[in-house]
Amino acid sequence: MANEGPGERVGKRVGERVGEGVRARRRAETRSALVREARALFAARGYGAVGLAEVVRAAGVTKGALYHHFDSKAALFRAVLEQVQREVGERVAERAEEQSGVWGQLTAGCAAFLDASADPEVQRVMLVDGPAVLGWNEWRALDEATSARHLSEALAGAIEAGEIPRQPVAPLTRLLSGAMNETALWLASSGRPEDLRDARAALARLLEGLRSSEE
Template sequence: MRAEQKERTRLALIAEARRLFAARGYADVGLSEITAAAGVTKGALYHQFDGKVALFRAVLEAVHREIADRVVAAAEGDPWAAFVAGCQAFLTATTDPALQRILLVDGPAVLGWAEWRAFDEATSAFHLEEALTGLMRLGLLPERPAAPLTRLLSGAMNEAALWLATEPSALDDTRRALTELLESLRCR
């Protein structure tokens, strides 16, 4: 079958690109290196993707999907507990160095902020804002515009994850700080 060979090539390119981008960053990895690792040539890459940026976009999609899956899987229990667990799962996921650089460092720079936000909107931020409005409806959070709060919390978790990359010993303290931050917002 021709289509499955194509898909195998595509997945190999995405996988190798993701590995290399995560390790050394978008700018420091050449296409030749990616194609060599995937066992194809530049022709194959350009047959599958519109260019280096398009390849990165595909990699970022995969990363986003993975994070969303992890967060959804972790969010269980009563509404408030599920919310906190989801946030903690997000922190854990974005602490993973294999995801971090692609998602939080190179993502905005390569795609530009506008497109990066569109990705984020479709996954993390969307779920977070949904969760926040849900908690407000249940009376667990004071009613207020959800969008700004979504950004504040999303940014807090992103930055905390990045900081943890250089300060891994602070993981427990950061988890606690995040929980306390969320609890302090809760209706009492």
Template sequence: MRQQGVRAQQREQTRQALLRESRRLFSERGYAAVGTAELVQSAGVTKGALYHHFPGGKTDLFRAVLLEAQQEVGRRVAAAADAQEDPWVRLTVGCQEFLAAATAPETERIMLVDGPAVLGWSEWRAMDEAASARHLTEALTSLVDAGIIAPQPVTPLAHLLSGAMNEAALWLASSSAGPEDLADTAAALTRMLQALRAD
């Protein structure tokens, strides 16, 4: 029994090493520039271990790294929003935090550049929605219920806002945007959100 526990712990350590090293390499150089041999060497594991944990190889490993990055961004957004008492401030702070977290160096390339390219737009969008849609929908619902936003169906509004923020984040990750553009984008987002207020 104890031996099974040790084996399970070793398997989890191997999985975590693969995730940690591949995330570092993917964020620094991009998916296409990192080979399978480099991934396993960097993690200090065998190719067999990689395929044991991620049967689809590098693509499955990338999918797990992307999921981890999206969940991390979701936690950052939720923590920033939940720290606010006022429901309106909770929404605006959460939206601002999404832009900052999604375009941070350790997540930007994985989430915004390679994610759609490697997995395809549909799968990337579904993963993004699963990671962040619930928080946005809950925030908007509470604002509609409180009369801060005019009564309206929340689902289309959540999709519109999510699409706008994703598009802004994708642009911020592009080569045409500069570091100063994050503040301008955040200000534009604040003005856009302000237009939703019932008062």
């Protein structure tokens, strides 16, 4: 076999890189389709009522392709939950950033979390099935990386600005986060539209109680 010339070797390497890029794109598209279809099914019917065969059918891929990305149904659900929690965190941050002052950002972000929690898809995936499927500790770790992180940053900013008396941020974050998560769980089981309005009003009063008194 004749030796390859420089041009042929370069062409071969370029072809290999192009081929790998195409394969990587297809893998990403397959994973995205699996997460998208699983999310729709989990949100509509709940984790326990959905089988992997349904997800594979809806995504238009093989079961082997699914197992290439996720080694179990729980692992697929975790990817869905991560996506939902990340989106909730982004909604909270976006609403907060619309406000100019640190106090307005804190209160707007907390209200946005309750609003997001009223979304049936968020309720089912993040609040009902999330702790049950992954366990409380893993669910809390995911929450810490998204909504709780935004809350901690907002509280730290409010303390630094003198809006809240100086105190350790970590326990305050967990107390407030726990209260809001419990309220969100309650909203998930509530059938009354006015409960969200009442919860937001109660949250506003709770936050106002944290605020520094004017001299």
